[in-house]
Amino acid sequence: MAAVERRTKDEIATEIADLKERRQAIDSEFQGQRFSPEKRDEFNQLTADIKDREETLTELSRREQLLAEGAQNENAVEQGAYFNVPKSGVARGEDIYDLSTVTRSWDSPEQEERELNDRALRAVEAARFPHQDADREDTQGHLERLLGDGEGGDRKGAHIAKHLLVTGSPAYRRAFTKYLSGQPRTQNEEQMLYRAMSLTTTSGGFAVPFVLDPTLIPTSNGAINPYRQIGNVIQITVDEWRGVSSGGVTPAFQAEAAATTDASPTLAQPTVSTEMARATIPYSIEIGMDWGSFASEMAGEIQDGKDVLEATKFAVGSGTNEPFGVVTGATTVFTAADTDSLILADIYSWHNALPPRFRNGAVATFNNNILDKIRQIDTAGGSGMLQPNIQLRSAAQAATMIDGRAGVDLFGKPVYEASGQSGAVTTGQLIGVLGDFGRYYKIVDRVGLTVEVVQHLQDATTGMPTGQRALFAYWRVGAKVLSANAFRTLKLA
Numbered sequence: 001m002a003a004v005e006r007r008t009k010d011e012i013a014t015e016i017a018d019l020k021e022r023r024q025a026i027d028s029e030f031q032g033q034r035f036s037p038e039k040r041d042e043f044n045q046l047t048a049d050i051k052d053r054e055e056t057l058t059e060l061s062r063r064e065q066l067l068a069e070g071a072q073n074e075n076a077v078e079q080g081a082y083f084n085v086p087k088s089g090v091a092r093g094e095d096i097y098d099l100s101t102v103t104r105s106w107d108s109p110e111q112e113e114r115e116l117n118d119r120a121l122r123a124v125e126a127a128r129f130p131h132q133d134a135d136r137e138d139t140q141g142h143l144e145r146l147l148g149d150g151e152g153g154d155r156k157g158a159h160i161a162k163h164l165l166v167t168g169s170p171a172y173r174r175a176f177t178k179y180l181s182g183q184p185r186t187q188n189e190e191q192m193l194y195r196a197m198s199l200t201t202t203s204g205g206f207a208v209p210f211v212l213d214p215t216l217i218p219t220s221n222g223a224i225n226p227y228r229q230i231g232n233v234i235q236i237t238v239d240e241w242r243g244v245s246s247g248g249v250t251p252a253f254q255a256e257a258a259a260t261t262d263a264s265p266t267l268a269q270p271t272v273s274t275e276m277a278r279a280t281i282p283y284s285i286e287i288g289m290d291w292g293s294f295a296s297e298m299a300g301e302i303q304d305g306k307d308v309l310e311a312t313k314f315a316v317g318s319g320t321n322e323p324f325g326v327v328t329g330a331t332t333v334f335t336a337a338d339t340d341s342l343i344l345a346d347i348y349s350w351h352n353a354l355p356p357r358f359r360n361g362a363v364a365t366f367n368n369n370i371l372d373k374i375r376q377i378d379t380a381g382g383s384g385m386l387q388p389n390i391q392l393r394s395a396a397q398a399a400t401m402i403d404g405r406a407g408v409d410l411f412g413k414p415v416y417e418a419s420g421q422s423g424a425v426t427t428g429q430l431i432g433v434l435g436d437f438g439r440y441y442k443i444v445d446r447v448g449l450t451v452e453v454v455q456h457l458q459d460a461t462t463g464m465p466t467g468q469r470a471l472f473a474y475w476r477v478g479a480k481v482l483s484a485n486a487f488r489t490l491k492l493a
Contacts, residue, residue: 011126012057014170018128019050028291096122097169099162113158120147120161123168127211143210146235159237160447164210173209180298180453180471181288208449208473212299214306225311226416227326230363231441231479240273241444245482274446274476275322279305281471282457288469302449302473314443314479315365315420326365326441327421327430329481330489338493342373342425350490351411351434358436358486363414366432369423371415427492435487446476 023046026039035043095101096119103115124143129136143164148157166172175193178185185193193206207213234241246265254260279302288294310323317325334353336346354362366374409415413434422429435441454470481487 009057009060010170012053012060014173015128016050016053016057017174019046019053022046023050025291025297097165097172099165113161116158116161116165117147120164120168123164127168129211160235163207163447167207167210167213173211176206176209177294179206180294180451181291182285182453182455182469183289206451208299208451213449214299214303214475224368224417224419225307225314226365226418227310227314227437227441227479228443230365230414230416230437231314231326231443232438233443233445235445235447236274237447239446240271240478241442242269242271243442243482244268245270270442270480270482272442272444272478272480274444274478276474276476277306277309277322278472278474280454281473282468283470284468286467298471306475310477311418312420315418316422317479319480323443323477323479324481325420325479326433326435326437326481326487327489329441329484330433330435330487331484332487333430333489333491335491336493342370342377342431342492344377346490347374347377347410350432350488354434354488355485358440359413361436361438362434363416363437364410364432364434365416365418365421365437367419367421367423368417370421370425370431371417373425374410425492429492430489431492432490433487434490440482440486441479442482443479444477449473449475 023043026035026043026046030036030039102119103111121144124140124147127140129139146157146160147164167176172193175185179193245268249265250263252261252263281298281301283294291297313323313325315325316327317323319325319328334350336342336350338346421433422431425431450473452472454472456465457468457470458464459466
């Protein structure tokens with residue numbers, strides 16, 4: 001028998017509000033027009049879902065009323081304090097978001113971390129993700145991996161758990177939507193926004209609800225941006241990530257009873273700083289008042305713009321007030337012998353230049369124009385590279401770019417299209433990167449995207465208000481090649 005999903009009244013009320021927002025958006029889209037058959041079906045289904053949830057909400061409210069009436073009857077109440085003692089550390093329904101009830105102990109801080117982790121996992125399990133292309137189960141799995149298991153004093157996991165709980169409650173989502181549209185908020189909603197403000201880096205900004213936050217949730221590509229998929233991506237709650245790298249131990253054969261030599265590795269501490277990216281979105285006061293799904297729609301637009309920006313910066317970012325791009329950091333360059341063209345021998349030599357240590361985990365990235373040039377090298381389909389070395393994974397993958405793959409393999413290595421890299425076949429162009437992205441290209445997200453509202457925009461000439469507001473969104477991310485030797489960049493002579 002399938003398990004029945006249990007939801008609180010507030011969760012059901014939030015679902016009703018979301019469904020009504022979607023229904024209003026469809027109605028606005030077709031204002032003054034007849035629905036298309038697909039939209040009519042969706043509109044009718046939304047109406048039926050709203051009615052079903054409203055009936056459920058009415059039944060739950062009636063049951064609560066009956067239980068409350070029964071509790072006032074002394075003959076129906078079991079006497080004794082034993083039955084009124086709440087179990088320590090247990091929270092149900094929307095109470096999981098009330099951090100004042102989390103058990104805290106100076107002697108055992110791990111207990112607090114475990115409880116925060118448990119509550120955050122329950123919040124993730126109940127969450128609905130309105131991002132159009134976000135798979136619910138994959139997204140939940142991703143967030144659960146960020147949280148970890150709550151054991152071993154993992155402060156990063158505890159901070160992320162707190163972030164999810166502060167920004168994840170149904171009441172906070174309602175308060176955030178009201179904040180964007182300039183609507184008055186209740187005292188409880190004001191307190192929730194104030195609590196979320198403490199998670200941001202500056203006063204006045206409010207963290208985006210975690211179900212909308214593209215710094216936490218992997219979403220679709222607005223550009224061909226494979227780096228998050230193939231790179232080493234982590235989330236942090238501080239300014240920069242610090243690691244430890246090693247040049248490797250150097251053993252040697254030696255004579256019997258001879259003094260050994262020092263084989264200690266040379267250690268280094270690579271760092272990746274997070275840099276701030278920003279987006280300003282002006283909107284009219286009327287839109288803020290009338291567009292019910294404004295918060296969700298703008299979150300999708302911010303996600304798309306974020307991905308387009310990162311597609312370029314992860315490729316060729318300078319590292320100054322922005323991430324280091326992989327082309328920028330992969331400074332070990334292999335220069336093709338032929339001038340202003342791409343030939344078979346150069347591609348083989350480029351692959352052979354990558355050290356053996358890094359070949360097993362290597363992948364290649366190209367602009368699509370360069371991929372097309374490679375496909376044309378062996379026009380006869382004979383003994384060149386098309387048949388043995390570039391193989392279609394499947395017609396479906398080649399057509400739809402499943403998993404970001406370009407539909408081909410090069411030397412048995414996966415190939416990814418990267419629209420931010422150069423596609424020009426001219427002298428001096430850096431046209432391809434081959435290397436171990438999974439271990440040596442680090443992408444570091446500082447958790448949490450923040451939004452502030454600029455209450456009134458002014459005309460540049462007169463200084464008078466224009467009847468517009470603006471969203472000012474910002475997030476922090478860094479990226480860096482940890483070892484240039486783990487990559488080879490193909491350069492045209």
